[in-house]
Structure formats: C-alpha cells, structure tokens
Amino acid sequence: xxxxxxxxxxxxxxxxxxxxxxxxxxxxxxxxxxxxxxxxxxxxxxxxxxxxxxxxxxxxxxxxxxxxxxxxxxxxxxxxxxxxxxxxxxxxxxxxxxxxxxxxxxxxxxxxxxxxxxxxxxxxxxxxxxxxxxxxxxxxxxx
Amino acid sequence: xxxxxxxxxxxxxxxxxxxxxxxxxxxxxxxxxxxxxxxxxxxxxxxxxxxxxxxxxxxxxxxxxxxxxxxxxxxxxxxxxxxxxxxxxxxxxxxxxxxxxxxxxxxxxxxxxxxxxxxxxxxxxxxxxxxxxxxxxxxxxxxxxxxxxxxxxxxxxxxxxxxxxxxxxxxxxxxxxxxxxxxxxxxxxxxxxxxxxxxxxxxxxxxxxxxxxxxxxxxxxxxxxxxxxxxxxxxxxxxxxxxxxxxxxxxxxxxxxxxxxxxxxxxxxxxxxxxxxxxxxxxxxxxxxxxxxxxxxxxxxxxxxxxxxxxxxxxxxxxxxxxxxxxxxxxxxxxxxxxxxxxxxxxxxxxxxxxxxxxxxxxxxxxxxxxxxxxxxxxxxxxxxxxxxxxxxxxxxxxxxxxxxxxxxxxxxxxxxxxxxxxxxxxxxxxxxxxxxxxxxxxxxxxxxxxxxxxxxxxxxxxxxxxxxxxxxxxxxxxxxxxxxxxxxxxxxxxxxxxxxxxxxxxxxxxxxxxxxxxxxxxxxxxxxxxxxxxxxxxxxxxxxxxxxxxxxxxxxxxxxxxxxxxxxxxxxxxxxxxxxxxxx
Numbered sequence: 131x132x133x134x135x136x137x138x139x140x141x142x143x144x145x146x147x148x149x150x151x152x153x154x155x156x157x158x159x160x161x162x163x164x165x166x167x168x169x170x171x172x173x174x175x176x177x178x179x180x181x182x183x184x185x186x187x188x189x190x191x192x193x194x195x196x197x198x199x200x201x202x203x204x205x206x207x208x209x210x211x212x213x214x215x216x217x218x219x220x221x222x223x224x225x226x227x228x229x230x231x232x233x234x235x236x237x238x239x240x241x242x243x244x245x246x247x248x249x250x251x252x253x254x255x256x257x258x259x260x261x262x263x264x265x266x267x268x269x270x271x272x273x
Numbered sequence: 274x275x276x277x278x279x280x281x282x283x284x285x286x287x288x289x290x291x292x293x294x295x296x297x298x299x300x301x302x303x304x305x306x307x308x309x310x311x312x313x314x315x316x317x318x319x320x321x322x323x324x325x326x327x328x329x330x331x332x333x334x335x336x337x338x339x340x341x342x343x344x345x346x347x348x349x350x351x352x353x354x355x356x357x358x359x360x361x362x363x364x365x366x367x368x369x370x371x372x373x374x375x376x377x378x379x380x381x382x383x384x385x386x387x388x389x390x391x392x393x394x395x396x397x398x399x400x401x402x403x404x405x406x407x408x409x410x411x412x413x414x415x416x417x418x419x420x421x422x423x424x425x426x427x428x429x430x431x432x433x434x435x436x437x438x439x440x441x442x443x444x445x446x447x448x449x450x451x452x453x454x455x456x457x458x459x460x461x462x463x464x465x466x467x468x469x470x471x472x473x474x475x476x477x478x479x480x481x482x483x484x485x486x487x488x489x490x491x492x493x494x495x496x497x498x499x500x501x502x503x504x505x506x507x508x509x510x511x512x513x514x515x516x517x518x519x520x521x522x523x524x525x526x527x528x529x530x531x532x533x534x535x536x537x538x539x540x541x542x543x544x545x546x547x548x549x550x551x552x553x554x555x556x557x558x559x560x561x562x563x564x565x566x567x568x569x570x571x572x573x574x575x576x577x578x579x580x581x582x583x584x585x586x587x588x589x590x591x592x593x594x595x596x597x598x599x600x601x602x603x604x605x606x607x608x609x610x611x612x613x614x615x616x617x618x619x620x621x622x623x624x625x626x627x628x629x630x631x632x633x634x635x636x637x638x639x640x641x642x643x644x645x646x647x648x649x650x651x652x653x654x655x656x657x658x659x660x661x662x663x664x665x666x667x668x669x670x671x672x673x674x675x676x677x678x679x680x681x682x683x684x685x686x687x688x689x690x691x692x693x694x695x696x697x698x699x700x701x702x703x704x705x706x707x708x709x710x711x712x713x714x715x716x717x718x719x720x721x722x723x724x725x726x727x728x729x730x731x732x733x734x735x736x737x738x739x740x741x742x743x744x745x746x747x748x749x750x751x752x753x754x755x756x757x758x759x760x761x762x763x764x765x766x767x768x769x770x771x772x773x774x775x776x777x778x779x780x781x782x783x784x785x786x787x788x789x790x791x792x793x794x795x796x797x798x799x800x801x802x803x804x805x806x807x808x809x810x811x812x813x814x815x816x817x818x819x820x821x822x823x824x825x826x827x828x829x830x831x832x833x834x835x836x837x838x839x840x841x842x843x844x845x846x847x848x849x850x851x852x853x854x855x856x857x858x
Contacts, residue, residue, distance in 0.1 A: 150417070150432075151418060151423070151429060151430075151433055152417060153501075153506030154506075155506060156545070156546050156547045159547075159857060160746075160749055162858055163750045163858070164750075176854065176856075178421075180428075202417045202436060202437050203433070203673070204417070204433040206432065207431060207433070231670065231672065233781070234779075235781075250671075251635065251636060251637045251670045252636045252637045252763065252765075252766040254757060254767070255753060255757050256757065
C-alpha cells in the first residue's frame, strides 16, 4: 500500500513543553499557536514541569512528537533526560525536537542523541512546522 | 486598580484625554490654523498625492510596531490641542520632558550592565572588571534555581546552576560576590523577584559583615511580582502571598533601609514576552498603581514611599514609538499619583526608570548586526530620558555574552554619552509634531487599557484570570505572523539572509559551577549552628502564618545564621502553597 500523505493521516499530536525552571514562554506559546494553525493537535505542558512530568504527559497523551523549548541554558541536561526517560518508559518512538538559545557546540551533541530541529531566535515558523511534519512522516507513518 | 473592578476613574480619565485632543488649544490663532489646514490639504492632494500616484507607496499599512496607523506627515494640526502648559518643563510637573531640571547636562545616565554567571567567584571577577571599565552601578543576574527559590543541591536545580546568572544559596555566596566591593561605595541592582525578600536580607547581611550600615545601602531589588504573573513567570506562591511579602518588604525598608529601592516596576519582561509598546506602558503603570495601593493598605503614605518605587522599561526597534512611550509614562505616573492618590511632594511624583535594550530584537543570524540594533535602542532610551541603561551584547542570541561583547555594549553607551552631543539639550525631540502626537496617542491608549483592566475585575483578578497574559500572547503571535508573512522585515532573518558558518565565538559555562557550589553549600551547612537555624526558620513560619507580623526581621536573622535560600522559601511553600497559572492558549 502506498504511504499516506500527512494530510491523509490522522492529525499529528504534539506536546509543547518547557522541561525546566524557565518562564520564557513566548516562543513556546507562539509555536503552539502555529502548530495548531498547521492542523496539529497541540498539548501545552504549562510552566515548570520536570523532565519526568513531561515524559509522563507525553505518554498519557499518546503524542507523536515532543517539542522542547528552553532558554535558560539547561538544555544539555533537560533535553537528554527527557529523551532517555522516553526510551526507558516505552516512548522511544516518539519524535523529540528542541529549540531555544542553544550554542553550536551543543547542537551537534543533541543531534547525535536524536533531538533535532534545535531552532533558535529568528527561525521561521514554517520551517519548524515543516521539520516536524517531515520527521513524523518518515518515522511514525513511514514504517 | 489592584482589587476593585469597575472603578470609574479610568473611564473618566480616558474620555478626558480623548476630548482634550479633539479641541484646539490656546497656542494657535484660528486664522493661522485655517491657513495651516489649507496648506496641509493642498500638500496632501497635489504634492504628496500626485507623487504617490506616479510611484505607489511601498506598503499598504504604515503603522507603528504597536499597530497605530501612521500618516505620511505630521503637522501642527496634529498637536493643536497641546497648549504646552500640560507638558511642563524638565524637573517640573508632569515631567513629560524629564525628571531632572538639568538632565544629562549635570550627569550622564548610569551605565549599569546586568551581569552574573557561574560561581560567585566568576561574578565577583566580572563585576570588578566592569567597575574598572568605568561602569557606575552594579547589576546582578541570578541563575534559575535562585530565581525560583531552590538551593544549588536541589533536584530541580540539576543542570541549571550558574547557567544564566550567578548561583546563590546562602549568605556565604553573597559574601563572595561582593568580596572587595565596599557596599557603601556602590549601588547595586538585583534582578530577583519571588525570593526578593531573602536576597535583600542577604545584601543587608553582607553589609553587616563589611561593617557598613544598613541605613545607607543604595540599590534596587526588582520584587515586582505582578509582572511575574503577567510575563516573566517566575513565581513560587499564589499572587496574594507574594503581594503580602512585597508589602512586608515595603514596610521594613521604609524603616530600616530608607535608600533602598524595593520595587522596580518592570515593563521589560512584559515587552520581551511579546507585548506591544502600548501594552508595556499600560500594564507596567497599572502594576505601579497596584503597588501604590498595596503600600497604602499597609498604612504607608504614598508621599513617603513613592520615591522608593522605580521603573524598568524596554527599548526596542520602533525608535519614535519607544521615545513616545517613555515620555507618556512620566506624564501619566505623575498625573495619576497627584490626582488619584493625592501625592503632593514633587519628589514623590517623579518616574525614574532604568532601560534595557531588547533581547528579543537580537538576531541569531549575522550577530554583529546586533551592535547596530542595540545602538538604535540605546539612543531611543537616552532621547526618552532614562536614568540608567543596560545595553545588550551582540552575542546574546547565542549564549551569555563574552567579555569582549560586553565591552562593545558598554562602549556603545559611552560613545553616545561622550561623542554625539546628544546629552546637551534636554528632551531634544520635544515639539516634534510626530513625537508629540505619538506621546499623546500612547497616553490615550494607556488610559483606555486601564479601564479595560478594571472591566476585567481589577488588576489582581485580571492577572489571576490570565487577561493580560492572553493579550500579550495574542500580540506576540501577531508579530511573529507579520515577520513570517513579510509584513515586517528583520534584516538577516527574512531579508538579506546569507549562509553563515559559526560567525562568532561564544562564552562557555562548564558544569564545574554546580559541583563547587554544592560543595560550598555542604560546608556552610556543616559549619553553621543547626539549632539556631531551625529556631530562626520556625520564627519565619510563624510570621508567614500571621498577616499582622512583618516577616522580614526574622528572615534577616535566619540569613545571618546561614539558613539557606531554599530552606526559607520552603517555609513559605508550606505556609502559602504554590501556584499554577490559568490556561493561556
């Protein structure tokens, strides 16, 4: 059977989360709106969940994607922790993307762990939405 | 404003401003007005209009960043209502033209660079470097665990210690930060909110260790909890509990630290969270009126405490709108304090403010362009009459700034102060038809917003229901869409983009900070008198349970016994509970 296009599939379910002590929610809120406008079902974590709580939400909500945002410099601890916990708790196939203030050297390390996107200030919403759709298409619906 | 919804004052005030603007003032002679009117019409039709037919305008919607529609030309007709008697003079009510009679002719603004990272030792070194480079006031950034009231060894602090500010868990850390910096010689601004009471006590504690009297301490603690719920979102307890602590701080400082500015009412974060200039102006001033009412509830006279309230604004890229915002802010503050809160002493009517250039305006792409952006924003702040200024470093969309980048940022201010001649004439844009019109427009829109906040149930209720938070989220989405659709352009982002390979080197913060901080905390806990700490914490708990007891005095005692930030804040969590914000999306 031919692969379905994204629009023929069910809506992408995505959790937008800020897994740390970080109240900078402007980017996360704008992104959540943009993802919703792009036809996704968006769940927003609210502020200050721990990585453990984010993973629990992702599993409870049965999402395709977890989009992590941090602007507080803690991404090298919090992003990998979410990724590892997802794998440990049976959510290893959930796509993990990230964004925020992320220095170049950290980007390559995160990419190796399978955390992609890593969009910073000035990224276009269209590009971010496209990246998420692309990964879901390949990894969740392509199999 | 703070508690009662539906107050008529703001509605009346908004109407009065609209009516005033519709009427010609006394400056213009009717015959002259008629001739100007004719001239403007002629220009619009035959000169401008003809040209616009030949060469259509580049866009269909010329507007300010706040969305205020703009004509191509402003003329005397747009400011006819202003008879300039309601503008006053520099240092004279309503201070539209500046709070000091001599402004920068007497002394340039204070160059205050916000800094702090890693360990207290790292920050101590950076502060001394800035003092050596001619900085005139200190400004401390704390890391996230400190801002949220967690010690460096707490589970939630893992990976966050020292990453975007300095880590403080006990008085010991503060002693190191200010080592070799005599507190009677500097003024210090501390950007801290939820645990502001604890940090104020720690600063007083350092003074005690240095043998400096508390009464003479100069500086500012942000302690603006209202804007935390609106924008920055660093809270621990529910709004009422934090307001009670702010009230305790106001009462305590009025008596014991009379030169300490205990609330820095902040529009900066409101703006960075995505608000417009109009929203920044309106929400910040509304918060200001909220604190005036809070102080009055505590039995203080606004006459007495208003001089201890200062403001903190953002300066971003719409140059003229920013200048108009600063000018309007001074005027509204003075007018409302005098009229609504009965303040008479001129000193208590002055809106003094700090400005920071906009972090959100910095681009990750082509980062050196950020030097230009920061320069333009700094100019707007100076033309708007700021009392102190922080200029951002060009690399801050990438990481915390390097020393080199910070130096360029500080030099930007020094170039403006020393080389441009700009500080010579006070409020040099006063009288510009456009700037005066825009200043009045900002004033009108602010009063209309105050009225809307009242309609939403008053400030506290509006905050708890998420009214302002949603207004800001709406605007930030609008701004993002405008860039996305090419209606607004950002150089290097959606226009003139190029491929770049790592254009700058950035500051790296290693994880050593966390290890050394945890070690110091362990040592502090080992060496202190545990029984005395416990007793001190119990006293704080009792004060928290009893509205009538001021909680700052026992807090100061606990801090001096090396009770930690986390321990003190935890006592509050047990007494007050925590807070979850309403759904914004």
